[in-house]
Amino acid sequence: MLVYELPGTFETREAHLDLLWEAGATGLEERAGVIRAYFDEETAVPAAVADGEWKREADQDWQAEFKANLRPVQAGRVTIVPPWLRQDVPAGQVGLVIEPGMAFGTGHHATTRMAVEALSALDLGGVRVLDVGTGSGVLGIAAALLGADLAYGVDIDPITIPIARENAEINGVPAGRVRFEEGTLGEELPDDVAPGGVFGVVVANLYAELHDLLAGEYAAHLTPGGPLVLTGILTSKLALVRAALDREGFTGVQVREDGEWALVTATA
Ligand code: SAM
Numbered sequence: 001m002l003v004y005e006l007p008g009t010f011e012t013r014e015a016h017l018d019l020l021w022e023a024g025a026t027g028l029e030e031r032a033g034v035i036r037a038y039f040d041e042e043t044a045v046p047a048a049v050a051d052g053e054w055k056r057e058a059d060q061d062w063q064a065e066f067k068a069n070l071r072p073v074q075a076g077r078v079t080i081v082p083p084w085l086r087q088d089v090p091a092g093q094v095g096l097v098i099e100p101g102m103a104f105g106t107g108h109h110a111t112t113r114m115a116v117e118a119l120s121a122l123d124l125g126g127v128r129v130l131d132v133g134t135g136s137g138v139l140g141i142a143a144a145l146l147g148a149d150l151a152y153g154v155d156i157d158p159i160t161i162p163i164a165r166e167n168a169e170i171n172g173v174p175a176g177r178v179r180f181e182e183g184t185l186g187e188e189l190p191d192d193v194a195p196g197g198v199f200g201v202v203v204a205n206l207y208a209e210l211h212d213l214l215a216g217e218y219a220a221h222l223t224p225g226g227p228l229v230l231t232g233i234l235t236s237k238l239a240l241v242r243a244a245l246d247r248e249g250f251t252g253v254q255v256r257e258d259g260e261w262a263l264v265t266a267t268a
Contacts, residue, residue, distance in 0.1 A: 070085070148201075228268060233263070
């Protein structure tokens with residue numbers, strides 16, 4: 001990697017940034033009072049920016065670095081790990097293996113972690129769980145590993161479905177205990193998934209505005225008394241979700257916060 005380092009900041013040398021682009025820079029970055037311009041080859045630069053210094057640096061494999069820094073995530077009774085850290089699941093914990101990839105849900109985001117924690121606090125034995133916005137399949141697979149009869153995950157993004165299915169396979173969850181399909185709520189669910197489209201638990205990691213829109217659907221798909229687990233909610237938008245749950249007759253609303261993110265549980 002070839003870098004041309006120039007003293008100054010984007011602000012102090014604003015007038016010179018175009019000169020770097022014109023000289024062939026492929027990218028510019030500011031780090032601690034130094035402008036770093038990336039080039040494919042050493043090149044003559046105009047006099048106004050000639051006070052810099054050429055440096056050759058080792059290429060960084062960002063993906064390898066990201067993977068090397070991944071750590072197991074403990075969420076209640078579940079520890080989420082990438083495949084190469086399987087052996088790091090502590091004794092007594094349920095190991096959930098997620099291959100980090102294109103779909104959201106490695107367990108490292110506070111919302112996923114809180115949702116898995118909330119699922120692990122429930123008795124899921126013999127229960128059918130609906131996972132709305134399944135992404136990597138992490139919540140559905142967690143539910144199945146925690147004893148759910150069937151976890152049914154839907155996502156509007158078609159790229160997530162094969163990824164979620166592959167993650168289910170990596171975890172050895174039998175096909176009959178977990179199922180992922182492209183879709184959303186408001187569409188008819190397959191008859192064999194849950195009688196009358198009614199589940200024992202609904203979990204959804206989406207966002208506040210969508211929870212507001214879908215709150216009626218959550219109520220329609222939950223058995224009376226069944227827990228609803230919602231996250232992806234910015235704490236600043238909690239009022240919107242509370243109002244939607246009130247409107248649809250949910251009771252026992254409880255909130256957990258982690259930084260700017262909230263998880264809400266309620267009962268149908
Ligand atoms: N469930 C995973 C987790 O907890 O880490 C992934 C959550 S990710 C924040 C949200 C997912 O919801 C994305 O995969 C997105 O494609 C999906 N999604 C967004 N809008 C949706 C909708 N209306 N219906 C179903 N899925 C939706």
